[in-house]
Amino acid sequence: MRVIDANANRVGEGLRTLEETARFILDDAELQFHLKTLRHDIATAMTKVSRVDLLSARDTPGDVGTDATTSSENHRVDLGDLVAAAAIRVQQALRCLEEYGKLIDSDFASELERIRYRAYDCLARIELRCRRDLKRIDRLRNARLYALIDAGRSQSDLIQRIEELSRCGVEIIQLRDADIDDRTLYERACAGTRVARDRNVLWIINDRADIAAAADADGVHVGQEELPVAAVRSIVGPDRLIGLSTHNLDQVRGAVASAADYIGCGPTFPGKTKSFSEFPGCEFLKSVTSELKRPGTRSLPAFAIGGIRSDNVDQVAAAGFGRVAVTGAFAIDSPADVVADFHKQLNRVPLY
Numbered sequence: 463m464r465v466i467d468a469n470a471n472r473v474g475e476g477l478r479t480l481e482e483t484a485r486f487i488l489d490d491a492e493l494q495f496h497l498k499t500l501r502h503d504i505a506t507a508m509t510k511v512s513r514v515d516l517l518s519a520r521d522t523p524g525d526v527g528t529d530a531t532t533s534s535e536n537h538r539v540d541l542g543d544l545v546a547a548a549a550i551r552v553q554q555a556l557r558c559l560e561e562y563g564k565l566i567d568s569d570f571a572s573e574l575e576r577i578r579y580r581a582y583d584c585l586a587r588i589e590l591r592c593r594r595d596l597k598r599i600d601r602l603r604n605a606r607l608y609a610l611i612d613a614g615r616s617q618s619d620l621i622q623r624i625e626e627l628s629r630c631g632v633e634i635i636q637l638r639d640a641d642i643d644d645r646t647l648y649e650r651a652c653a654g655t656r657v658a659r660d661r662n663v664l665w666i667i668n669d670r671a672d673i674a675a676a677a678d679a680d681g682v683h684v685g686q687e688e689l690p691v692a693a694v695r696s697i698v699g700p701d702r703l704i705g706l707s708t709h710n711l712d713q714v715r716g717a718v719a720s721a722a723d724y725i726g727c728g729p730t731f732p733g734k735t736k737s738f739s740e741f742p743g744c745e746f747l748k749s750v751t752s753e754l755k756r757p758g759t760r761s762l763p764a765f766a767i768g769g770i771r772s773d774n775v776d777q778v779a780a781a782g783f784g785r786v787a788v789t790g791a792f793a794i795d796s797p798a799d800v801v802a803d804f805h806k807q808l809n810r811v812p813l814y
């Protein structure tokens with residue numbers, strides 16, 4: 463009973479620590495829900511053991527193990543380390559409960575075995591999320607303005623463009639150029655990485671996970687017909703951001719379930735950069751806002767894209783979008799006025 467009591471407490475405390483991480487640090491309602499469900503299912507399984515028997519068996523002053531703390535138990539290097547410690551505690555405690563449970567009731571032990579298998583997946587997910595570069599994700603979450611640019615006539619042309627856009631307040635810049643050879647694209651991507659880092663702007667490569675990884679960019683953006691997100695993740699690693707284009711609600715739901723970090727939603731309006739036969743428009747944006755605000759849905763930053771300019775950005779904001787990705791509207795010498803117009807409308811929309 464003392465083993466069962468100690469391990470039931472351990473697993474509950476560990477899960478609560480992880481739940482708070484999902485809730486307050488990752489803002490991940492879905493992960494929080496899974497952890498909470500695990501905690502409740504364990505509490506339900508524990509009703510097979512008399513609580514009075516457990517409490518009566520408890521003997522903290524007589525516990526020979528309370529002094530046996532190692533120095534590493536009082537020190538956590540970072541969030542990943544903290545979450546790993548809690549996850550390992552939960553896993554070990556579940557196994558202990560299961561083994562000692564076999565002495566009490568085989569149904570109880572079997573139930574704990576099922577919970578343990580479910581827990582493995584959840585514990586791996588939260589630890590991987592917390593071992594990622596949270597600074598990058600925080601910057602993404604706080605960003606409202608995203609510019610897509612081509613590689614420029616020369617490297618210095620590209621560098622000047624990145625400097626100009628970042629000076630005006632653009633927070634994310636994507637290198638999107640299908641008209642240059644791989645070597646030039648790679649060299650421009652590397653130059654972009656250096657200047658974007660200096661300017662504290664996120665640097666994303668369109669379509670090419672290989673070049674994003676090789677050039678040490680902050681991330682990659684892919685479309686529905688390109689590599690699936692899981693394959694992109696295997697190339698770019700756990701820390702780089704992955705953006706995914708979406709054009710309907712099914713694709714948005716797919717993105718939420720995937721390892722994507724943000725989505726582009728469009729096309730909203732006709733523009734000169736890319737032609738489309740259909741425009742899901744602001745109705746689509748409104749439905750994305752409702753979908754992403756649904757309780758229990760993973761929060762995923764969404765950028766409206768397609769023909770967005772100073773004179774229509776109010777409609778984007780009215781659809782609940784506080785973030786935009788644009789090419790044409792910023793393709794002028796000094797986009798400072800456009801940035802100001804965008805901010806005026808978009809800042810009215812709280813970011814989620």
Ligand SMILES: Cc1ncc(COP(=O)(O)OP(=O)(O)O)c(N)n1
Nearest residue numbers: 668669683684685686707726767787
């Ligand atoms: C932020 C953002 N959103 C959407 C897109 C479009 O991506 P995709 O559909 O793959 O089309 P191409 O840009 O590759 O022509 C994007 N690039 N960025």
Ligand SMILES: Cc1nc(C(=O)O)sc1CCOP(=O)(O)O
Nearest residue numbers: 728729733735768769788789790
């Ligand atoms: C590249 C791209 N993708 C879109 C999508 O809807 O997926 S719209 C688009 C063009 C964005 O440029 P502009 O702001 O000039 O319209």
Ligand SMILES: [Mg+2]
Nearest residue numbers: 669684685688
């Ligand atoms: Mg693409």
